[in-house]
Amino acid sequence: MKILASLLLFLLVNSTLSIAQITTPPAFLRQNRQWVDSVFATLSPDERIAQLIMVAAVSDVKRAVIDPKTSNPAAVEKLIRENKVGGVVFFQGGPVPQARLTNHYQSVSKVPLLIAMDAEFGLAMRIDSTVRYPYQMTLGAIQGNNQLIYEMGSQLATQARRLGVHINFAPVADVNNNPNNPVISFRSFGENKYKVAEKAVAYMRGMQESGLLTSAKHFPGHGDTGTDSHFDLPVITHDRNRIDSLELYPFKALMNNGLSGVMIAHLSIPALDKTPNLPSTLSKPIVSDLLKSELGFQGLIYSDAMNMKGVTKFFPDGKADAMGLEAGMDVLEFTEDVNKSIAEIKKSIAAGRITQAEIDFRCRKVLEAKAWAGLNHYKPVVMDRLYEDLNPKEAELTNRLLTEKALTVLKNENNLLPLRNLDTLKIASVSLGADTVTTFQKTLGLYTTIDHYYLPAKATDAQAADLKSKLGNYNLLLVGVHLGSVSPKTNYGLTDPMRMVLKDLTASGKAVVSVFGNPYALNKMDHPELAKGLVMAYQSTTYTQDLSAQLIFGAIPGEGKLPVTVNADFPYNAGMETPAIGRLKYTIPEELGMDSEVITFKIDSIAKLAITQKATPGCVVQLAKDGKVFFRKAYGKHTYEGPETVQLNDLYDLASVTKITASTLALMSLWDQKKFDLDATMKDYLPDFEKSNKADLPWRKVLTHSARLKAFIVLWKEAQNPDGSWKKKTFSTKQSKKYPISVVDDSLYIFKDYDKTIFKSIRDSPLNEKEGYVYSDLSFILYPQIVKRLTGEDFESYLKNHYYHKLGANTLTFNPKRFYKLEDIVPSERDTFFRMTQLHGQVHDEAAAMLGGLSGHAGLFGTSNDVMKVWQMYLQQGYYGGEQVLSKDALIEFTRYQYPETGSRRGIGFDKPTFKYSGNAPRYASPSSFGHTGYTGIMTWADPAWKLNYVFLSNRVYPTRENNKISSLNIRTAIMDVVYQELLKK
Structure with missing residues (x-):
């Protein structure tokens, strides 16, 4: 449906673009004329003028970047009470203070106020604790998915209306074709007028169709200026043909699609009005003749802020406000002195430069907009759950998807990206412009072992030299350039220390560089084209950092294109597509159609039940669907009495999950190589068994626990x-x-x-008298011998060299104390009968301990994330990281029911659901699912029918194995059933 909607939107936009200067009237016109007439009749002439004035306000005076004397609550209230102004535009503050002020201002206003904000990339452009969407230039990199931009506009509208805001001064429709533009730049969709137009239309429609008035800016086009109109009056020297064909193009497209408002820029444009030093806001040829008459625009026309030097430099003391109305504007935004402005406007009426009838017409238009916005039935902002409503999870999903689609690969030497062959790479990550390990680095670390380094923006020469000295032994450097500014005046935040180190790193021939900032910053770098790989992320947010790392490892594709020309090396539309290669993606439940709040509440409740009932001191839960990790959380502590809280990267003793994450994996590999035959017998691979009672037992029977082997010795x-x-x-x-x-x-x-x-004990052990299913550890103790005999490699080396390191699952190991600190390993039982000690970093299983901690039935340790990588490979029928690690046939053969006719639920090595629910598997697991539990409190489960992957780690045996509440309370299976239940609702 989304693809179809995007196509229809594209066709609509492009069909309207081909119709020259035909404007669709905005929807708010002629709304509720009865209410408009009744309100209008109560207004005096001065009050009708005041309806055309919008004053500035802040909800946090301490943070105000505008004059607090005129924007503080008392001053604004006075203007509303005494002058009856028509609207308020909010600047700095927070959502709760702003909502309270809005309610108060509305309560003292004779006519409900229009509340406005500059929220080009979300309410967070002005206030804290709200959603920040990507900059428009970031969105400009997205190829052909304008439906996402529409959804962003719709969500922003919902958030704005929830806060009591009726107008967003957006979208920016300027075509930014000047790299040195100090005021537009990242605020523009880019330099291509067609792309700017179609994206601006999508954004505008999303907002308006969800009840928010808009104001496209900065008419007639602020994209090719080298001066900031906040501080001076920019001059546009282009001729009329250029302005018509380029700058005006997006505005025409917006008007053709029912645009409700236009904001006029403070620009001097001789081709449109030769009056010296006259800003376009005050120009009748531009506002009335061009915009209203020639282009036929009927919506509201707003001034840009009337306190900006671009207008006040030559027209101070309220004169500009009067001249703006004379020129044809409807609403004066950010009037500095309301009393002076009204006085000057009355002089203009008296002098005949504007008529009272024109004032009345515009007043009615403002009232019509208020009626369309619902102010004819005004309701105060509801304070309950305001923060939650302004920060919906749907917005986070939209943010993630927009960012993902925008990421642009500008260099990819020898198709290095996405990274493959992880077992051949020794990787360091370097964050330039950072004071600590960044989100970028943390996400990189989810995929393989990486050593992290960082360099502050104002690093000393000694710090830079120290960093470079540590990087020589790596064959790949993943470099993040974290830019702290969007302004060309500050080199976009690229400091000299950052630039010099970056130059050396790119020259090393080992660097993949990700730029978290304005794309024009590439012009400030020394030969970024020398990097082995170059990813443009457009800005520095948690989303860009997280998803850039995921792109590098092939969890997501690279699809974006540069929306602007940076230089000859990086022209407009540069960008290479890179594929996703089947590695785990990290996201939120909403991407999979599930509700984060519901999922989190239910899983939290079960995990907390386990801890409060002392079924386990703590646990880690990780869940993925369709290869997307949507839930990953740690609970509780390492021990009931200790201070160490469980961390996501803690290693757990996997107990019997070793059987299918190590032994069965190795056997599938040997089966693929035709070195291991499931229908051969034990003597075929264990010559010592030739004269034993087990000599002729077929491996298929042995691996399904139906060969009469004793359970254990x-x-x-x-x-x-x-x-x-x-x-x-x-x-x-x-x-x-x-x-x-x-x-x-x-x-x-x-x-x-x-x-x-x-x-020998296993070889000589008696067999069970009766055939049938008996779960046995005995054969799994033998598989390391078989692997060594058939491959010449020891068991652990075989697994690590051929599988774990390739998958980036490097924490999977036996005897973890060789590589990890004890505080990173969760303890298991206090052994009071054999080893007489607290087991910590050593295998829980006694037989495995007697084999030096390494066995095929127990002994493997690892993190939830690395266990999940192996299981995702299983779920993807042997494919992971761009490589067919195991054959599809192996996964099909080993994970199917082997003897269903006998009632056996087992696959080869793997457990499967019983034919009648018994609790060994999640209640809703499909017959194609497979998994295993571990004695220490572990569970892994994969379900191909639902494409679900589940890892549960705990140390239920602490302090004693006698505690089996983890099973009696159905903790492990209940958590996965939460997901099934949510999916079944769909």
């Missing part, structure tokens, strides 16, 4: 004498050549060849 008990002492050649309390392997740090070591004893 208490191996540590077999090493113990009746009196509790250890048998000879089993354990020692001191490390030596004979006892090299630690079972418990500094207190217990196992005999060097004891693994052979363990394997």
Whole structure:
């Protein structure tokens, strides 16, 4: 539907653009004439003039950048009470103070006030704690998806009306073709008049069709100026043909689509009016002759702020206000002195330069706009849930999607982007202009191991030298340039230290550079074209930083194009498309049609129940759908009594999830290579088993737990004498050549060849008398042997070298204390019967501990994010990161029911839902789903039918394994069922 809507919008805009100077009347005209007539009849001549005046206000005087003497609440209230002004335009402040002031101002006004704001990129342009959408230049980079811009306009309108605002002085319709423009630049959609027009129309329609008056600016075009009209009067020297064909084009398109308002710029344009030093706001040939008569515009005509030097420099003391009305304007915005203005306007009426009838006509037009905005049935702003209503999750989704579509890849040497072959890369990230690790770097770190560095904007030579000295050992540098200014006067925030370091990094031949700022800043850099990769993000926000990192790793495609010409290397429409390559994308539930508030509340409730009921001290929950991680949250603490809170990057003991994240993965790989046959027997790959009772057991039966193997053997008990002492050649309390392997740090070591004893115990163990399903650890203890025998590589190296490092799942490891601090590893049980210690950073399972912490049935540790990467590869039938890591056939074969005719629910290695719900899987899981649970409180589950991926990590065995509330309360399955239930509502 969105694609169709975008196409219809495109056709509508372009069809209207082809019709010259035919204006569609705005919708507010001739609204509720009875109310308009009745209100008008109560107004004195002076009050009718006052209806054409809009005064400035702030809701936070301390932060005001305008004169607090005239904009403070008392001064504004006086103007409303005494002069009966028609409207208020709000500047600095916050939403709650502004709403309260709005209600107060409306309560003391004879006629309901029109409330206006400059909210070009959202209410956040003026007030805090509200939504900030992308700049218009960022939106200009989006290709062919103007429906998103329409939705942005619609959402902004809803937010504005919720705050009691009726007019947005937007969109900016200026065509910015001057790189040195000090006042428009990033506020424009770009330099192409057609693109500016179609995007401005989409934005305008979105606002107006959701009940917000608009005012396109800055007529007749402020895009090709080198002077800021806030401080002086810019001069436009182009001839009439150029102005007609270029600057006026977007305004005509907007008028043809029912534009409700136009704002006149303070510009001197000799081609349109030769009067020296006369701003266009005061020019009758521009306002009345061109805009109203020639172009046929019937909507409201607003002045730009009448306190700007572009008008007051030559026309002070209220004279400009009178001249503006004489020129043809309807509303004077930001009048400096209302009393002087009214006095000067009355002089103009008396002198016949403007008639009372003209004043009355414009007053009626203002009242019609008020009626259209609903002020004929005025209601105060409701204060309850104001903040929540002004910050809806839908706006966050729109922000994310707009940003994603705009990101522009300007350089991609040898198709380096998106990054592949992660196992060959040693990566450092560098944020220039940052005082700490940035959002950009944090998101980069979700994809693989990266070392992070940063350099402050005003770094010393010593800081710069120190940074460069640390980067020599890396073969890839991911550089973020964080620009703190949008102004060309300040080089867009590119400081000399940043520029010099950036020059060296791009010259190294190892840098992929992401620019978080104005695209014209490329002109201030030394040879950015030398970068291996270059991503233009247009501004520095959490969205641009987050999504630029995701683009680099191929979670999202690169689709944007430069909306302006920067230089010969980076011309208009430059930009290369880069593909998404199947890596996890990180987003919010709304992108998948789910409600964040509902999802979060329900999952929070279950997780908190688990913690309050002491089912586990803490946990991590991560969920993805369609390859998009939409929920990722940590709860509780490492232990009930300790201070350490659970972090998203904490490593957990995965227990039996090792079976399908390590052993089964390796077996699928060997099956792909035709080195492992599921229908071969145990003796085929374990020669020592040739004369055992297990010799002829087929691996397919073994891997589905239906080969009569015992569930487990208490191996540590077999090493113990009746009196509790250890048998000879089993354990020692001191490390030596004979006892090299630690079972418990500094207190217990196992005999060097004891693994052979363990394997012999498994080989010689009796079989169960009856056939049928019995879950068994025994065969999984043997798979590392098989992997070594068939590949020549040890188990852990095989997994890391061929899978984990390729996937960027580098935290997946055995014996994690070799690589991670204890505070990053969550403890498990207090072992009171074998190792007699708190287990922390060492495997919980006793048999795995006796094998040096490395086994095929337990021993793997990792973070939720890295576990999910493996499982997303499974869910995508072996594809991840642009590579077919495993064959589709392997995933199909291993994850299907093997013996459904016997009632067995098992796949090869994987667990699957029982045919009649029993609680081993989520209640709503499809028959195609597969997963596993872990003894320490772990669960992983993937559902191809719903494209769902779920990871739950906990340490339910702390302090004791006797606590099984995690299962009795159905904590793990209940969380995934929350998602199923939400999806079933759709």
